[in-house]
Amino acid sequence: MNATPQYRLVYESLRKHIEQGVYSEGDILPSENELCIVHNVTRPTVRKALDMLTNEGFIKRRQGLGSLVQSKPRGIGILSIAGTTSVIGRENLVTRVVVKPVVKRWPADFPFGLTKPERESGCIYFERVRLVNGQPIFYDISYLPNMNLPRFTRRKLDNHSLFNLLREVYHIKITGGEQNIKAIHASTTVQNHLDVDPSTPILHLERKLETSRIYFNVFSFLYCDTREHALFGSF
Amino acid sequence: MNATPQYRLVYESLRKHIEQGVYSEGDILPSENELCIVHNVTRPTVRKALDMLTNEGFIKRRQGLGSLVQSKPRGIGILSIAGTTSVIGRENLVTRVVVKPVVKRWPADFPFGLTKPERESGCIYFERVRLVNGQPIFYDISYLPNMNLPRFTRRKLDNHSLFNLLREVYHIKITGGEQNIKAIHASTTVQNHLDVDPSTPILHLERKLETSRIYFNVFSFLYCDTREHALFGSF
DNA sequence: TTAATTCACTTGTATTTACAAGTTATATCA
DNA sequence: TGATATAACTTGTAAATACAAGTGAATTAA
16 A cells, blocks of 8 residues: 555656656656646646645746746755756765764754654754865754654665655655854864864854654754855755 | 636735734634635635645644644745844844945856846846944845836835835745855955954855846845854745 | 543545636648 | 638646545543
């Protein structure tokens, strides 16, 4: 018995095709009627999937013409390294887990408010560093509520997107969030992870990411060395 | 004959009630069935309106329980000073225009791509500084395409939101965008405007904001002194 | 008095049907 | 050969219908 709603199967299929380049910017997706046939569903189901792709910026719909693929989805909450796809080969962009996911209590002085279920469930804590051409440029500390994430602590996060993992394995989507952004001088820990000296200006983001799962937010504390590569976000 | 779709009338009505405080955070909206009766429409129409409110962060739906009002809608592209509403009185937050809006040609080395209509129309350029308790913390350089913005250069921007002005006067809404974020050392100009010394780390954002008007993007180059106040964004 | 069950609500998922309005290709007419 | 009308597609809007699954209050049983 497949518990995944049909509209979501259609959505994931189309989204994957767009991400894989089956459809490129400017292409027109198969019509709603064609998608009904291909997926063996009805138009409202297909339209719900297309609504989601529209909201996330993957496509733009034109009455009478079709659904046009856009090059840049609105990556809610997604940050990347500016120029990643064109300037840096994928093999020179590496994500390394420096502290593996581990269940912990929330820090007493955690700067974001927590829901009661979150507070009671503790958190999964891990740290990652992202390197470009061997040079560390991101240092990220993540906290997830320890809520219904079976075997999360055993998953390999190296070179994997946390957002994709949450969505594909746990059906948790990032739906929005908030962030505080600062320019700071690096602490000793950050200096060590990013391999910078004390005078380097460091970009610091404190982020709370809301999700499709109730009472479940993802928290991220990010430090970036942006001398060579800016941090890029779309919204 | 009313050209506005019914789902949008329902959406605007509910959104206005939430914004006006008829419903507060944590309140449960009338059920879908009740909204059908009130607005004389059917469930799919109501659900489309609720979908939109959900996507924009106004409400969160709970199967079996109802639609819960959330306090913070997703403010696309809006940045503010962290803690503004609770920590700083409105009278201590001042926006000052340091270069009034003037029509210019686009800089030859403008870092964002421009649409052909934008390139051909030139731009409206202005600079603003935002101060908290008399202390400058934001320095913003803005470029708008000089396209169908009657009398823009004569408008007073002190203590006015550019987004609100665009939406209310010119019916232009920010619909999304992208940004590069960096931590830098301040140039001399930035040092002067923000009243900082050369060692202060400065937050720098280069932003392209997409709008509801075709071929019309808003560009912003922002420098922030974040020692006292982080930059806050929700998405 | 407490626990279990039932009921009446809620939202979630999905189908079927119909017509409106936009776009583009094709056919027809001058 | 070019202009106009038509046809065949597209997405947009909306109703009607049905059942699944979640939630909390009320009722019943122990």
